[in-house]
């Protein structure tokens with residue numbers, strides 16, 4: 001990809017994330033409708049939909065031939081047909097958006113022929129913009145990010161999300177909460193996978209583990225963690241997909257092998273189950 005194209009993608013992704021964040025903060029102060037998707041713990045608000053539409057319009061106005069995989073507009077389509085694919089989560093952490101009005105984020109990634117080029121995770125309530133461009137490093141606002149603290153698994157502060165379906169819940173509680181939590185310094189659950197992974201890049205957390213996420217949850221943050229020097233794979237150590245759901249582990253490289261070995265020996269892969 002030409003440097004000028006990459007620069008244009010970066011500028012647009014940053015603009016979209018900021019604009020989406022501002023819109024969500026504005027709408028949060030007004031009444032909005034909340035609907036259930038599959039259950040009372042799977043929410044979507046009118047703001048999620050409006051913000052996603054807003055971002056899609058900004059992208060297509062500039063790049064009409066690009067593909068877009070967004071949480072609220074995803075449908076059965078072959079997303080691999082697009083050379084350039086934007087992967088969007090307009091509000092990651094909708095439950096937090098509704099209940100806490102904090103700890104949610106906008107996640108925007110650009111993939112070219114399956115390769116992550118630009119990743120942006122914006123936390124509008126704290127005005128924290130995490131972003132990365134392939135080969136150019138990762139940043140939090142203007143500060144460069146590096147995952148370089150020497151840390152062993154037992155000294156690590158990890159983050160996870162475990163609840164999404166009955167079977168996975170059982171395995172997740174068993175593996176991650178009962179077994180893994182006993183091996184590390186502490187475990188956190190913030191409720192926005194994109195933000196939690198961005199915190200790994202920023203060194204606020206040492207690792208993030210999830211048995212199942214959607215492509216739009218991890219698409220941007222994965223690029224940020226990797227550009228900050230962290231390692232991101234599935235829980236069985238294979239490369240992450242860019243347009244499908246997957247298990248995810250993202251962590252400081254100093255204990256990656258140790259964590260990987262632990263997860264691989266204990267884990268039953270349920271990432272492709274519904």
Ligand code: IPD
Pocket residue numbers: 071089091092093094095161162164190191192193194212213217
């Ligand atoms: C959710 C959040 C949450 C994770 C869920 C996701 P949403 O995204 O990332 O942390 O545990 O699996 O679905 O629905 O709020 O965009």
Ligand code: CA
Pocket residue numbers: 043071094
């Ligand atoms: Ca959702």
Ligand code: CA
Pocket residue numbers: 089091092093193216217
């Ligand atoms: Ca999400």
Ligand code: CA
Pocket residue numbers: 048071089090091092093094
């Ligand atoms: Ca979402």
